[in-house]
Amino acid sequence: MNIQINEQGAVVLISVGEERLDAHNSGDLKTRLLSLFEGGKNNMVINLEGVRFVDSSGLGALVSGFKNASARNGSLKLAGLQPQVQSMFELTRLHRVFEIFPSPEEAIASFQV
Amino acid sequence: MSERIELDITLPKETRYLGLVGQIGESMARALERFSGDREELAYHINLVLTEAMANAIKHADQPTSTEVRITITLARHKLTIRVYDQGQGFDLHTVSPPDTASLQERGRGIFIIRAIMDRVSYRKLKSGHVLEMEKTLH
Numbered sequence: 104m105n106i107q108i109n110e111q112g113a114v115v116l117i118s119v120g121e122e123r124l125d126a127h128n129s130g131d132l133k134t135r136l137l138s139l140f141e142g143g144k145n146n147m148v149i150n151l152e153g154v155r156f157v158d159s160s161g162l163g164a165l166v167s168g169f170k171n172a173s174a175r176n177g178s179l180k181l182a183g184l185q186p187q188v189q190s191m192f193e194l195t196r197l198h199r200v201f202e203i204f205p206s207p208e209e210a211i212a213s214f215q216v
Numbered sequence: 217m218s219e220r221i222e223l224d225i226t227l228p229k230e231t232r233y234l235g236l237v238g239q240i241g242e243s244m245a246r247a248l249e250r251f252s253g254d255r256e257e258l259a260y261h262i263n264l265v266l267t268e269a270m271a272n273a274i275k276h277a278d279q280p281t282s283t284e285v286r287i288t289i290t291l292a293r294h295k296l297t298i299r300v301y302d303q304g305q306g307f308d309l310h311t312v313s314p315p316d317t318a319s320l321q322e323r324g325r326g327i328f329i330i331r332a333i334m335d336r337v338s339y340r341k342l343k344s345g346h347v348l349e350m351e352k353t354l355h
Contacts, residue, residue: 123234123235123238125231125234125235125238125267125271126231126234126267126271126274127231127232127234127235156238156260156263156264156267158234158264158267158268158271158326158329159268159271159323159324159325159326159328159329160271160323160326162325163322163323163325164322166320166321166322167322169320170320170322187256187257187260190257190260191264191329194329194332195325195328195329200320
């Protein structure tokens with residue numbers, strides 16, 4: 104999976120460079136997140152600006168990351184959701200679970216308050 | 217007279233083809249001559265239902281003898297019918313519970329999503345395997 108990982112202070116910015124986040128590549132994302140947690144990172148922003156389509160397994164990978172971050176007293180936040188992707192979070196009520204920001208910059212800034 | 221479209225697709229039982237089947241559904245939604253609703257939303261929904269149903273068939277069709285998934289998409293008299301055939305053990309549609317945000321399960325949202333989008337969903341046993349049948353009336 105095409106993914107960019109940048110450390111910005113205490114926050115890791117993960118930019119997903121795939122148009123689709125589905126059952127074909129969501130396992131990859133889950134594994135990459137797990138290796139970051141194992142490396143001691145627990146504050147993350149996932150930038151979904153480039154993602155046009157997400158299915159239930161893509162949502163599952165994000166939920167997995169959210170739970171792992173919370174269990175380590177960290178936080179996993181989302182940024183840059185396209186309208187159709189946002190509607191998936193609303194359909195499954197996950198918009199009440201995740202903190203969702205318009206841009207990655209705003210999501211990163213929210214950790215510094 | 218309303219338009220009639222019938223697509224019969226057979227693909228290898230691999231997740232790498234989810235994008236292809238989704239694209240076929242999106243292209244069909246954009247090509248419809250008579251549809252007065254939100255076309256982009258319909259395109260996304262058909263893509264999503266096809267992706268979820270095919271992923272489900274791959275998950276449940278774990279028989280080593282079956283290497284393909286067959287999907288039919290039919291539009292007739294304003295009714296869209298998607299059928300996904302699998303060769304596996306099957307599952308009980310009614311034991312799939314809606315996602316519980318409190319417990320934050322990682323799995324189990326696929327059938328919930330299909331049910332939320334389509335008007336009617338059934339899962340039937342055939343002589344060989346099962347079929348997940350999903351219908352939606354288009355206006």
